[in-house]
Each structure stands twice: as structure tokens, then as C-alpha cells.
Amino acid sequence: MMTGSATAASRQALGAYGERLAERHLCAQGMVVLDRNWRCDEGEIDLVLRDGDVLVVCEVKTRSGVGCGTPHEAVTGVKLDRLRRLAERWAGAHDLRPPEVRIDLVAVLRPLRGPSDLEHLRGLA
Amino acid sequence: MPFATAHTVSLHGALGHLIDVQTDVSPGQVGLTLVGRPDPSLNEARDRCRMAVLNSRLEWPSTRRITVLLSPADLVKRGTHFDLAVAVSILAAAGTVPPRALAGTAFIGELTLDGGLRSVPGVLPMVLAAAERGLRRVFVPEPQAREAAMVPGMTVIGMRSLGQVVAELRGEEVPEAPPVAPMSGSRLLSWRGSERRDELDLSHLVGMADARYAVEIAAAGGHHLMLSGPKGSGKTSLAERIPGILPDLTPEESLELTAIHSLAGALEPGDGMLVRPPWCAPHHDASKTSLLGGGLGQVRPGELSRAHAGVLFLDEFPLFRTDVIDALRQPLESGEVTVARRDESVTLPARGMVVLACNPCPCGEYTPQVSENRCQCREAQRRDYRARITGPVADRIDILRHLTPIRPHDRDDLFGPPEESAAVRARVEAARLRQAERYAGTSWRLNGQAPGPMLREHWPLERAGQSLVDDAAYTGRLTQRGAARVHRVAWTVADLRGLRQPGVAEVQTALHLRTGEPLLLSALERRAG
Numbered sequence: 290m291m292t293g294s295a296t297a298a299s300r301q302a303l304g305a306y307g308e309r310l311a312e313r314h315l316c317a318q319g320m321v322v323l324d325r326n327w328r329c330d331e332g333e334i335d336l337v338l339r340d341g342d343v344l345v346v347c348e349v350k351t352r353s354g355v356g357c358g359t360p361h362e363a364v365t366g367v368k369l370d371r372l373r374r375l376a377e378r379w380a381g382a383h384d385l386r387p388p389e390v391r392i393d394l395v396a397v398l399r400p401l402r403g404p405s406d407l408e409h410l411r412g413l414a
Numbered sequence: 415m416p417f418a419t420a421h422t423v424s425l426h427g428a429l430g431h432l433i434d435v436q437t438d439v440s441p442g443q444v445g446l447t448l449v450g451r452p453d454p455s456l457n458e459a460r461d462r463c464r465m466a467v468l469n470s471r472l473e474w475p476s477t478r479r480i481t482v483l484l485s486p487a488d489l490v491k492r493g494t495h496f497d498l499a500v501a502v503s504i505l506a507a508a509g510t511v512p513p514r515a516l517a518g519t520a521f522i523g524e525l526t527l528d529g530g531l532r533s534v535p536g537v538l539p540m541v542l543a544a545a546e547r548g549l550r551r552v553f554v555p556e557p558q559a560r561e562a563a564m565v566p567g568m569t570v571i572g573m574r575s576l577g578q579v580v581a582e583l584r585g586e587e588v589p590e591a592p593p594v595a596p597m598s599g600s601r602l603l604s605w606r607g608s609e610r611r612d613e614l615d616l617s618h619l620v621g622m623a624d625a626r627y628a629v630e631i632a633a634a635g636g637h638h639l640m641l642s643g644p645k646g647s648g649k650t651s652l653a654e655r656i657p658g659i660l661p662d663l664t665p666e667e668s669l670e671l672t673a674i675h676s677l678a679g680a681l682e683p684g685d686g687m688l689v690r691p692p693w694c695a696p697h698h699d700a701s702k703t704s705l706l707g708g709g710l711g712q713v714r715p716g717e718l719s720r721a722h723a724g725v726l727f728l729d730e731f732p733l734f735r736t737d738v739i740d741a742l743r744q745p746l747e748s749g750e751v752t753v754a755r756r757d758e759s760v761t762l763p764a765r766g767m768v769v770l771a772c773n774p775c776p777c778g779e780y781t782p783q784v785s786e787n788r789c790q791c792r793e794a795q796r797r798d799y800r801a802r803i804t805g806p807v808a809d810r811i812d813i814l815r816h817l818t819p820i821r822p823h824d825r826d827d828l829f830g831p832p833e834e835s836a837a838v839r840a841r842v843e844a845a846r847l848r849q850a851e852r853y854a855g856t857s858w859r860l861n862g863q864a865p866g867p868m869l870r871e872h873w874p875l876e877r878a879g880q881s882l883v884d885d886a887a888y889t890g891r892l893t894q895r896g897a898a899r900v901h902r903v904a905w906t907v908a909d910l911r912g913l914r915q916p917g918v919a920e921v922q923t924a925l926h927l928r929t930g931e932p933l934l935l936s937a938l939e940r941r942a943g
Contacts (some may be wrong), residue, residue, distance in 0.1 A: 361444045361477040369443060396477065408477065410441045 303399065307351025308335055311395035314407055320345065327379055334375050344387035346376040351397040360396035361410070369413055416440050416478075418506030418513040421520045421549060422499035423540040424491045425677065425712070426758050430543020432520075434485040435499040437507040442479030448500075450484030453492045453711065462494075462525045463501040470529035470577040475508040490758070492712050494524040495534040498553065501525060501576055502583070515583040519551040520544040522562075529576040530594040531555045535679035538672055541565045553579055555594065561676060564669065564687055611693060616655050616835040621820045623829060624933050625652055627941050628815045630838050631927065632767060633659050634845035635906030636862035637899075638746060638810065640731075640770040642803070642930075643817030645778040649771040652817075653727045656769065658835040660691040660724070661843040664850075664859075667723040670763055674715045674722055692724035692766070698733040702741050708753045713760040718745055721766035731770040732802040739807055742768070746810040749863055765863060770811065772803050781818070812862060812899045814930035829938060845909040861906045866898030875904060879921035886925055900924045911940065 312322060315338055323344075324337035336347040348368070350360035369392060376390050392413050398406040416439040423430045446460045467474045482500055484491050499521040506513040522540055524532040537558045542565050544552055551569040554562045559572025573579045575591035582588055616626055625641075625648070632639040633656055641649040663671060672688045675681050694717045696705060703709055707716035718726055728734060745751045749765040774780040775796045780789035789796075808814075849860055852873070858864050864873075874880065883900050886892040892900060903924035904916035913920070923937045 355476075359444070359476045364443065366443065413443050 303351050303353060304349075306399065307395075307397035308349045310397055310405065310407060311347065311349040311409075312336060314395065314409060315347065318409075324379070329375070329378055329382070331378065332371055332375055334372070334379060337379055340391070342387070343389045343391050344376065344380065344385070345391045345393055346372055346379070347393045347395060348372060349395045349397065351399060353399055353401060355398070360398060361394065361408075364394055364413065416507050416509075418503050418511075418516060420499040420503035420506065420516045421544070422496055422522060423520060423543045424489060424496075425493070425536050425539060425543075426489075426760055429760070430540050430546075431486075431489055432543065432547045432549075433489070433491065433496075433499075434483075435496065435503045436483045436485055437500075437503040438481045439475045439478045439504065439507040441477075444477060444479060446480045446482065446504075448482045448484070450482075450487040451490045452484060452496075453490060455494055455711075456484075456491055456496055459494065459497050459500050459525075462497050462527065463504065465527040466497070466525035466529040466576050467501055467505065469527060470575065470580070472505060472577070472580060473508065473510055475504070478508070480504060480507075493534065493536075494532075495522050495536075495540070497525040498523040498531065498576070498579065502579065505580060511580055511583045515585075518549055519553065520549045521553045521579075523553070523555045523573075525576060526594065530591070531573055531575055531579070532594050533557050536677045537561050538564060538669075538676040538681075541568055541570070542669075542673065544568070553582075557594075561672075561681060564672065611654060611657060614651075614655050614658055614835075616659060616838055617832045619648060619651060619655070620832060622648060622652070622817070623832075623938050625815050625817055626832060626838075627933060627938055628813055628927055629656055630659065630842060630941075631903065631906050631910065632656070632769075632813050633838075634842045634910050635812075635849070635903065636765070636767055636860035637812035637903060637906065638768045638770075638862065639813045639815070640772070640803075640808065640811045641815050641817060642772050642774060643815075644774055644781055644819060647817035647819045649817060650727075650729060653725070653729075653769045653771060654693070655835060656725045656767065657691050657693045659838045659842055661839060661846060662689050663691060663723050671722050671724075674719050674762065678715045678720060680720070692721050693727065694721040694724070694766075695727040695729060698728070698730045700734070700738065702735075702738050705738055706741055706745065706751050706753065707760075707762055713753050713755070713758075713762075715762050716751065718742075718751055718764040718766065718768075719762040722763050724766050725769055726766045727769045727771070729771045731772045732799050736802075739802065739805065742807055743810065746807065749858075767862070768811075770807075773799075775799055809893060809895050812903050813927045815927075816930050829941075841910055844912070845906065848909045848912070849906075861902045861909070864902060864905075866895075866901065869898070869901050869905070873905065875901060875916055875921055876918065878918045879904065879916055882918060882921050882925065886929075891929060892925075896928055900928050903927055 320338040320340045322338050327334045334346055335349040338345040350363050352360045372392050394410040394413055396408045418437050420435045422433050424433045448460055464474055502521050505511045506516055524534050526532055533555045537554055538561050541552050541562045545565050545568050552562055553571050553573055556572035556574050559570050562570040574593055578588045578591055629652055643649055668687050668689055696717045705716045706718055707714060745764045751762050751764045753760045775789050775791045776799050777789055777791050781787050883897050887897045904921045907920040907923050908916040926933050
């Protein structure tokens with residue numbers, strides 16, 4: 290799967306870069322960041338935001354190439370189910386009852402050369 | 415809009431339904447959903463299409479949710495020929511191909527993983543259906559372009575790969591592609607094949623004037639025929655020569671037969687239109703499905719349909735299974751086969767001549783002449799065997815002939831040397847032409863297919879002839895169905911002789927042919943007119 294040159298540290302750096310890029314993009318759209326990298330025993334939420342009345346749980350996928358498939362393809366049905374459960378857990382932990390919950394995906398492609406490419410998909414599943 | 419529609423055809427028997435393959439490509443959880451009642455072989459199209467697109471160096475919308483609907487959604491779709499339409503419609507929805515280029519065009523073909531276009535059975539009936547629904551252009555696998563081109567008014571584009579199809583749709587120069595190996599079904603052996611039957615001529619059969627005339631009448635009117643006689647009396651030899659005295663198929667028959675063979679996957683790439691009447695001789699072990707059609711999944715035409723407009727020869731007829739014999743009843747009468755399923759009912763044409771051959775007893779040696787009888791069968795066995803022959807199927811046979819082995823003195827033919835097939839074929843052709851003129855505007859073409867009541871009303875016998883039939887029915891020599899059969903055969907005898915209406919002599923001949931009595935010498939003399 291991983292190429293030899295990609296160390297754990299460089300992978301983490303790539304992920305962090307993607308999340309920063311995503312956050313900037315979403316804020317520019319008028320969303321408000323509520324939480325970052327929130328963890329519990331079931332997993333992690335990359336970004337929790339508020340878009341008007343809607344609670345948005347956002348997954349950020351960053352890739353440096355499409356050799357192992359596009360970032361979009363990495364989000365499977367199982368992962369979406371988990372994100373839905375995590376959204377519930379996050380709301381419970383903060384004693385919030387949002388009228389609506391949405392799950393978004395930000396796919397970031399950062400090739401070795403040239404500009405990065407970002408795509409925001411609203412309301413997956 | 416990320417939406418496109420490509421057309422293809424779904425086959426239900428020889429009926430084609432136009433199918434819209436509608437594709438939507440939009441953001442969402444990545445994946446390809448195929449809806450609209452696909453069967454398993456079609457569901458696999460998802461993987462074939464994806465790999466074929468990627469390996470053709472085209473762009474697959476891998477960051478999008480793809481939804482493909484096969485519409486109308488209530489029809490069950492089967493087969494692998496949807497691949498091309500699915501792939502093209504996805505590419506159009508994704509913007510690789512201009513969606514407008516798909517208008518009025520049908521796409522037929524199976525994709526290989528490297529993007530090649532593979533042949534599929536049933537291209538001719540599919541293209542016929544597409545033409546009927548107003549489509550004017552069709553993409554098919556290259557080896558089947560000739561088959562598709564038989565449909566008038568259709569622009570046929572034969573292609574070897576998905577890459578070529580896409581280039582053509584974009585209006586670009588079509589790239590080279592290696593030919594795709596033809597599907598299974600190459601001819602391994604031609605033993606007793608059609609080549610051998612071309613050598614068979616009616617003139618080889620010396621001393622069988624009666625039987626040769628009976629066969630000529632059967633061929634001229636499309637009458638079902640039963641040949642009975644001990645081993646070596648020439649039943650098979652006679653039957654094998656029938657296709658040789660049948661004229662070439664009419665364009666209509668030719669299209670029907672080619673469509674049936676296309677459905678059966680029995681057409682070879684270079685075959686083109688079938689123009690000669692077919693010959694089918696299934697073994698007596700044959701199942702009902704193989705004879706009438708059916709099978710798992712897609713309905714395959716049986717031997718009865720593959721012999722459409724030709725000859726179906728059932729040798730050793732009483733040895734066929736009882737359910738097979740019974741299933742023949744309805745097709746013999748109506749000239750079509752209906753296979754009913756849970757989801758669909760499929761009707762295929764089956765207007766061939768059926769020729770049945772049987773021995774007089776299980777061992778095949780029995781003759782009524784005691785001095786020559788070498789039969790070992792018990793009387794009960796013979797009775798069982800005969801019961802199968804005289805069942806309801808036999809009642810649907812127009813002409814019955816009892817053959818006897820030729821003895822040396824029979825070889826001196828009373829009417830000179832036997833005629834060649836070509837001369838007989840010319841007479842048969844002329845007789846068929848007369849029938850075609852007479853029955854113009856009706857749904858049947860030959861006397862053998864004409865419904866009895868219609869014949870009695872519009873094409874009656876002369877009074878004297880009719881009373882001959884009535885007498886025979888009154889005394890029990892003929893059943894009611896038998897009387898109608900005699901009526902038909904009498905017309906054929908008259909057509910062969912070029913008469914305006916059957917007279918007493920023609921009815922007499924027809925009566926003898928139906929009841930199995932030997933023909934009168936005077937009838938044989940009149941044969942050539």
C-alpha cells in the first residue's frame with residue numbers, strides 16, 4: 290500500500306495540511322468550526338462545524354496521488370455509518386440537540402508538483 | 415447536466431424491447447448502482463464497464479456517484495450485450511462523449527476487460543426491433559456488422575473496441591484496434607453436414623414413384639408427412655432429399671429464419687442471410703426443451719423453430735418421450751411455439767414441414783406378408799408401439815406413406831427413369847407461387863397452413879370431390895380433422911398440376927395420401943401434367 294519513502298511522520302504532515310486547507314475553505318463558505326480532531330473510543334472526527342442550524346461532521350481525505358484510488362473512493366459505506374454514530378456521540382458529549390446533521394467530505398489532492406486540488410461534497414448518504 | 419441516455423434492445427424470444435440506459439453522475443458516496451431489474455450476468459456489467467473504460471485510456475468518473483437505470487424498469491433484462499450502452503451512457507454523462515451524439519442510436523455488444531467489443535447472440539432481431547422503433551444508427555461488434563446490415567434503413571457501424579466507438583461518437587479519427595476473437599461455436603466437424611446433403615438427389619431413389627410423388631406434394635404444400643416402413647425401406651433417404659426439392663426461402667422467411675438462428679447463437683460471422691431451407695434431425699433422446707425451445711435464462715429457440723420454413727425430421731418417432739410427442743400437438747397445428755414463463759411468454763415461429771419416420775414394430779422387421787415376416791416382437795409390444803403412432807399427433811399429419819423395401823423387379827420403373835431434384839423443385843416452386851397468389855393478404859402462405867373453415871368457405875372443392883370427402887368422413891375412414899387435411903392436400907395436388915380447382919381425381923389422390931393407401935397408377939401418370 291504505502292510506498293517506502295512515505296514515513297508515518299510525512300503521512301501525518303500531509304493529513305494535517307489537508308485539514309488546514311479544508312478548514313480554510315469551509316470557513317470561507319460561512320461555516321463555523323466547533324471542534325477539530327475530536328476522538329472517542331469509536332474513532333475520530335476531523336472537523337465539526339456549524340452551517341446555519343445544521344451540525345456538519347466533515348471527513349477530510351488527503352492524497353498525494355490517485356495510484357491507490359481517489360480520496361473519494363476511500364469513503365465507504367462502513368465509514369459513513371461510523372461517522373453518523375460519531376456525530377451522535379459528539380452531540381451527546383456536548384449536550385447539544387441539533388435539528389439537522391449532515392456529513393460532508395472534503396477531498397484534497399496534493400500532487401508532488403503543481404497546485405493542490407480540493408473538492409467539497411455536501412450531504413453524503 | 416451530468417445525465418445521459420443511450421439506447422439498446424432487450425430480447426424476449428424474438429420480440430425486442432427498446433431499453434433506455436439512463437445514467438446520472440453526481441457527487442455523493444462513490445460507487446456504481448445499476449437498477450431496473452438486471453439479472454446476474456448483467457450486474458457484472460458494472461465491473462466489465464469500469465475496467466473496459468479505464469483500459470481504453472478513457473476517464474472513469476471515479477469521484478462521483480454513478481446511477482444507471484435500465485428503463486422501462488419493470489422488464490427483466492438479461493444478457494451481456496448491454497455493456498456497450500452502459501459504458502457509453504456513463505461516458506456521456508461524465509462528459510467524455512457529447513450526449514447529443516447518442517440520439518437515435520442503438521448500442522449492442524459485450525465488453526472485454528481490455529475494452530474490446532465481443533459478439534453477442536441475437537444481433538439481427540435486436541437491430542430489427544431498433545429499426546421498428548425509429549432508431550437509424552446502430553453500433554455492433556465488427557464480426558456481426560454483416561448480420562445487422564440485413565435490416566433495411568439502418569446505418570450499421572461495426573467496431574472492434576470501446577475506444578473506436580468513443581472516437582466515432584466524438585467525430586474523431588477512429589484508432590486501430592486488434593480484432594476480437596469470435597465467440598465460441600466454431601465448426602469442429604462437418605460430418606453429415608449440409609455439404610453432404612447437397613449431393614443427395616431424388617433421382618437416386620429408383621422404384622419409389624409413389625413415395626417420391628408424396629414427398630413432392632408435401633414439399634409443395636408444406637404438409638406434415640409420416641413415413642412408415644421396415645428397416646431399409648428408404649425412409650431416411652427420402653426425407654433427407656426434401657430440402658433439395660424446396661425452393662429458396664422468400665425474403666420474409668429468410669429474415670425470420672436468420673433471426674431465429676441468431677437468437678440460438680448458431681450464426682457464424684460469415685454466414686449472412688440464410689437462404690436455403692434448413693434441415694434439423696434431432697435424436698429421439700431429445701428433451702422437450704431442446705425440441706420446442708426454452709432453457710435457463712434467455713429463451714433459446716428449439717429444433718422446431720430452427721427448422722422454420724424447412725424440414726424437421728424425427729426419425730424413430732415412437733421412441734421419442736411421450737411428453738415430447740404430446741408437446742408437438744399445438745405447434746403442428748398453429749405453426750408457432752409458445753414458451754410460458756413466470757415473467758414472460760415467448761412465441762417463436764415454427765412453420766417447418768415435420769417429417770415423422772417410424773418402423774412398423776419395435777424391431778423394425780414386421781411386414782404383413784407372412785412369408786417374409788421376420789419380426790420377433792410380441793403382439794402386445796407391437797400394439798403399444800402402434801398406439802404411439804396413431805395418437806393425436808398422427809391425426810395432425812396430412813400425408814401418410816407406407817414404404818416397403820425395394821425388390822429387384824420394382825427397379826424397372828413404370829414411368830421411365832426417376833426425375834432429378836431440380837425438375838421437381840421447379841414444379842414445387844411453381845405450385846408455391848400459385849398458393850402465394852391465392853393467399854395474398856392472409857396470414858398463411860401454403861395450403862398446409864391454411865385453416866380448414868377458411869378453405870371451405872373461400873376455396874371449396876368441386877361438388878363431386880366434396881361428396882367423396884363427406885362419404886369418407888361418414889363411413890369413418892376420415893376424422894373431421896382428417897377431412898380438412900384432405901381438403902388442403904387436394905388443393906396442393908391441383909396447384910402442382912396447375913388446375914384452377916381440385917377435381918375428383920385430386921381429391922381421390924389426397925384421400926389416399928391421408929389414409930396411407932397406395933396411389934392409383936393414373937395419379938402417378940398425371941404427376942408431371
